[in-house]
Amino acid sequence: MAVAAGAVTILWAGLAYDVARPADYRDYSRTMVQVAESAHDAAQTGRLVAQEQLAGRLTGLYSVAAYDDAAKGLAGAQKKFAAQGPPDKASAELRDRLSPLLAGTVEALGDTAEAGDDRTREIGVEKLGGLASQFQDFIEAYG
Amino acid sequence: MKRVFAVALGILTAIGGFVDIGDIVANAEAGARFGIAHAWVLVVGVVGICVYAEMAGRVTAVSGRPVFDLVRERLGPRVALANLAGSLLVTVLTLGAEIGGVGLALQLATSVDYLLWVPVIGFVLWAALWRAKFSVLENIFGLTGLVLIVFVIAYFRLPADHGELLRQATHPSPGDGEDWGTYWFMAVALFASALTPYEVFFFSSGAVEERWNAKDLLTSRINVFAGFPLGGLLAFALMLTSATVFHPLDLSVDSLSQVALPAAIAFGKLGLAAAILGFFAATFGAAMETGLSTGYTVAQYFGWNWGKLRKPRDAARFHTVVMAGILAGIAVLMTSIDPIQLTEYTLVFSAVALPLTYLPILVVANDRGYLGDRVNGRLANGLGTVYLIVVLAAAVAAIPLMIITRMGGG
Structure with missing residues (x-):
């Protein structure tokens, strides 16, 4: 019993240390890659939904729900992005590279979800596809 | 003719009833991240649920009593309490x-928004479990769940790279951007989704509700060995598409x-x-099964009257537990936890609780006092033991994998 309690305490202390220790470049880049992955998924999902909408394969109500899900995923990525500051200069460069991509995705996803005509949707498909590729490049470079 | 119809209906409802939110989420996630590199896990899981559901069905058909009832009698209240605690927690979370x-x-x-639907669903679910006949509920949602076959047909309409899919299935590996930790985490989740504890308790208690006896052994086996694998095919189609x-x-x-x-891209x-109809039927059907299983396990442990065959006033405590289970499920959702995330956590806890469910079944299925000559043969015991080892390995690995991979995120 005492051994089990000791093992649990050590495990818990290890976990506490891991959570509480200050982040370094490695931790920060890992978080940024996770942010890029979530944003990539949101952009790709938005692109797919818009593409299928253009093909007339989706109902309006489903599209609203699907865009909402993509937007929620993107909001989660933004929250994660904002929650951690860059610990050094190299980390700040990562942040500066990812930040405009995130902002662009928020704009493109919002515009595509609210699009009232096919032309706007086509532009959305193009923009979101481009952004997804850029996120993919980021993930491959730092992942 | 009537018997053939009953058997066919049983198979169809078993197919439709096999898939629940855990199968939907785990298979679609695995397919998106790893291709069909986990196809073998699904096969292992389906064989496992067949092995143990056959035992549970046989125990009930021969003894006329549900498995959980016998577990308490055969292994004593302490072991049965551990079984009850593990399976009840997982069943309520699954609900x-x-x-x-x-x-x-x-x-x-x-x-x-789904949160606005949750109280309405809870009420309709409670009313259905309170008022509707067991067979009506089982047949309606089991049969409607069959529309998920759209994913099987969709696969043939989608522009698939069959060679690449075959390579993924025959050379299982994590692939680009993933590692073995996340691969095995997903494998454990998929395995747990196929062997969710409530499935055997529901199958066994449902057999009592339908008054099965030794003559129904064949029906039970056909339901298990045809219905579950075909249900597994629907789950595989979700992974494949x-x-x-x-x-x-x-x-x-x-x-x-x-x-x-x-499905939308294909059709x-x-x-x-x-x-969407398939998701609705599969999840509502599973909500009914888990709701009833909550009542079944508690009532059978304490020796209360239970079941849909009795009038609610004659099984008041059973219905109260069902209602409490539904309220607890709603309360969990009202914390605003994402249902998909809740499903992922449930699968991990389910994996941990698996041995508590399956070991007692294996013990009871070997007891001549209940089963006479119908106890497990060599094949059933061999497979049962192998699966018990697999189940133990999954249970031990689940939590460490969850921590190491940060819930599969890598």
Whole structure:
């Protein structure tokens, strides 16, 4: 019993240390890659939904729900992005590279979800596809 | 003719009833992230549930009593309490996840947020379990769940790279951007989704509700050995279509709306409607099964009157537990936890609780006092033991894998 309690305490202390220790470049880049992955998924999902909408394969109500899900995923990525500051200069460069991509995705996803005509949707498909590729490049470079 | 019809109906409802929110989420996620590199896990899981559901069905048909009732009598209240605690926690969490799944399906159909649907679903679920006949509930939702077959047909309409899919299935590996930790985490989740504890308790208690006896052994075996594998085929179709549409795009699946997309791409609005209806039926059917299983396990442990065959006033405590289970499931969802995330956690806890469910079944299925000459043969014991080892390995690995991979995120 005492051994089990000791093992649990050590495990818990290890976990506490891991959570509480200050982040370094490695931790920060890992978080940024996770942010890029979530944003990539949101952009790709938005692109797919818009593409299928253009093909007339989706109902309006489903599209609203699907865009909402993509937007929620993107909001989660933004929250994660904002929650951690860059610990050094190299980390700040990562942040500066990812930040405009995130902002662009928020704009493109919002515009595509609210699009009232096919032309706007086509532009959305193009923009979101481009952004997804850029996120993919980021993930491959730092992942 | 009547018997053939009953057997056919049993198979069809077993197929439709096999898939629940855990299967939908785990298979679609695995397909998107790893292609069909986990196809073997699904096969292992389906064989496992067949082995143990056959035992549970046989125990009930021969003894006329549900498995959980016998576990308490055969292994004593302490072991049965551990069994009850583990399976009840997982079943209530699963019930919450299923109610959330129904809400998400309704959100896809109406675009009204799933949380607004949750109390309504809870009420309808309670009313259905209170008023409707067991066979009616089982048949309606089991049969409607069959529309998920749209994913099987969709696979043949989608532009799939069959060679690549075959390579993924025959050379299982994590692939680009993933590691063995996340691969095995997903394997444990998939395995747990196929062997969810409530499935055997529901199957066994349902057999009592349908008054099975030794003459129904054949029906039980046909239901298990035809219905569950065909149900597994529906789950595999979700993995396959997800692997076809999302995996080449490196796109993870974390919402029900994404899971429905392959059906829409293949068949347009009709395919989308079938997918949403299938999700609704599968999750509502599973919500009923988990709701009833909550009542079954508690009532059978304490020796109370239970079941849908009795009038509610004659099984008041059973119905109270069912209602409490539904309220607990709703309460979990009202914390605003994402139902998909809840499902993922439930699968991990389910994996941990698996040995508590399956070991007692193996023991009872070997007791001549209950089964006479119908105890496990060599094959059933051999397979049962092998699966017990697999189940133990999954249970031990589940939590460390969850921590190391940060819930499969890597």
